[in-house]
Amino acid sequence: MxxxxxxxxxxxxxxxxxxxxxxxxxxxxxxxxxxxxxxxxxxxxxxxxxxxxxxxxxxxxxxxxxxxxxxxxxxxxxxxxxxxxxxxxxxxxxxxxxxxxxxxxxxxxxxxxxxxxxxxxSYRNSAAIHRAHTLVRQEAIGRIMHVEASYLQEWLGAMDWKALSRAPAMLWRLSTEHGSKGVLGDIGVHILDFASYPVGDIRSVNCRLKTFPKVKGNRIGEYKLDANDSAIVTVEFANGAIGAIHTTRWATGQSNSLRLRIYGDKGAIIVDLDRSYTELQLLRARARAGRQWETVKCRPTPSIYQRFIKSIRTGANDQPDFARGAAVQKVMDACFESDRKGRPVDV
Ligand SMILES: NC(=O)c1ccc[n+]([C@@H]2O[C@H](COP(=O)([O-])OP(=O)(O)OC[C@H]3O[C@@H](n4cnc5c(N)ncnc54)[C@H](O)[C@@H]3O)[C@@H](O)[C@H]2O)c1
Missing domain, CATH: 3.40.50.720 (NAD(P)-binding Rossmann-like Domain)
Incomplete structure (x- = not known):
């Protein structure tokens, strides 16, 4: 036990x-x-x-x-x-x-x-992202050129700010003094991992962060509302591909939308978690002439909780481990530096 x-x-x-x-x-x-x-x-x-x-x-x-x-x-x-x-x-x-x-x-x-x-x-719980990872390694879509990834939420637009003073669980997320790194640290971390897991390491970033005014004085009680709530990052991957990765809490109409599109010189992959965790859309190199997108069905993957317990039992540490968490954190630190300096930064 x-x-x-x-x-x-x-x-x-x-x-x-x-x-x-x-x-x-x-x-x-x-x-x-x-x-x-x-x-x-x-x-x-x-x-x-x-x-x-x-x-x-x-x-x-x-x-x-x-x-x-x-x-x-x-x-x-x-x-x-x-x-x-x-x-x-x-x-x-x-x-x-x-x-x-x-x-x-x-x-x-x-x-x-x-x-x-x-x-x-937790989006590693999607079987589709693991299949995308395998397909890229098998060169099913050729050399990766261009990537587009987004993780969008709407909750800031739907917020009842008066009620929020009684909800510290939301307020710490908006305040750097309380340890928040804003939308970039909260859900940007997911999309940076989600994009770079199949495509490969991110070599450099050019990031723009924005914190929109919310309430008078931008403060609720002890919480100064200064953490970023929209982030747009253009990246270059170690394999030479470039990408646009963006995330926000102001995407009115999107409760929790996560999508990744990977374009290679021979084909393309779309993972759209709004549609399915266990299916992806694939345009294979050989089918490209007819532009026949196929739906690839993937067997569900065990959850991170199941893999954590299995790792304890077997002694073989599954992914994503702390080293991976640290690697994504390094990309995020580079994003903050890039935003501060107003220029691209190597990771
Ligand atoms: N993986 C995901 O998809 C996902 C989704 C939501 C939240 N999260 C993460 O989970 C974490 C918690 O988020 P949440 O939404 O549950 O927040 P929350 O504010 O609802 O819960 C945090 C709890 O921790 C308690 N706490 C604070 N300091 C503590 C301490 N020193 N020792 C013990 N307890 C302490 C608080 O009292 C609170 O009950 C965050 O890091 C968040 O980023 C991850």
Whole structure:
């Protein structure tokens, strides 16, 4: 039996608890949140016997093999590093950290200690992206020239700002002082991973970030609303392809839309998660003359939660691991630098 502790029992933790409770051979034994009532309710809801309001006490008191770190972004590094030091396996939410040096520290510490480490880049749960990765490696669409990728959400446009003062779960996402890296760190991290997983490493970025005014004084209580909410990044990949990757929280009409188009000199691939997680559109090199797009059906892939547990059982660390999380973080750091300097930056 693999014993798991969940740290941070807010919105996303429910997905973690639900997923782990469905996997045979693992058990949720402890939960921790700084808000007492929240962690107690979470424990009752998910059948977790031991609850804590302090992570140090959880580490000292609960017998665990692994933790799932579902705290806000700014706590990912300190909490994961403490768990690693104790020899626990760690599944950490994305972004892995708030900057590359911290992310690298986490990857190095996990490797040195020999613990299983994965970052919840959850769109890797799509079978279609794994098939796209394989097809590109098989040169099914030839040499990659051009890439277009977007991850669009609409929630800022739909926001009731008066009600928001009672919803810190949304406010920390809008405030750099509270550890947020804005839309780029929140969902940009997904689309940067989603595009570069099949296409290959990103060599340079030219990034424009924008924070639109939201409320008078751009502040709600202790939360200064200064984190970016729209990001447009043009990239060059190590293989020479170029791409446009963009993300926003202002895409009115798109609740959660994620799409990737890869164009090679012989064919093309479209992965559109609004349509399907298990199908992609493929224009094969040999069919290009007739422009016959085919729908490729892919067998569902195990979830990151299942792969994390399997990695603990087998000792073989699956992807995306902390090293991958750190690599994406390096691209994001370059994006911030590029926006600041107003010019392209090498990763
Ligand atoms: N992979 C995905 O698709 C996905 C989706 C949503 C959120 N997330 C990530 O999950 C993480 C949590 O997001 P959320 O939406 O659940 O946020 P949330 O604000 O709803 O929950 C965070 C919880 O952590 C608790 N917390 C804060 N500091 C803590 C500490 N030091 N120790 C223990 N608990 C602490 C808070 O009290 C809160 O209950 C974020 O990093 C976010 O980026 C990932």
């Amino acid at each position: 693999i014993r798991i502790g969940i740290v941070g029992t807010g919105g996303m933790a429910r997905a973690h608890a639900g997923a782990f409770n469905r996997i045979r051979g693992c058990r949720l034994v402890a939960a921790c949140d700084v808000v007492k009532e929240r962690v107690e309710a979470f424990g009752r809801e998910h059948g977790i016997p031991n609850v804590y309001t302090d992570f140090g006490e959880m580490l000292a008191g609960a017998e665990m093999d692994a933790i799932s770190n579902v705290t806000p972004d700014g706590f990912h590094a300190p909490i994961s590093l403490k768990a690693i030091r104790k020899g626990l396996h760690v599944l950490c939410e994305k972004p892995l950290a708030v900057n590359y040096p911290d992310a690298k520290k986490m990857a190095t510490a996990a490797k040195r200690k020999g613990v299983i480490n994965m970052v919840n880049l």
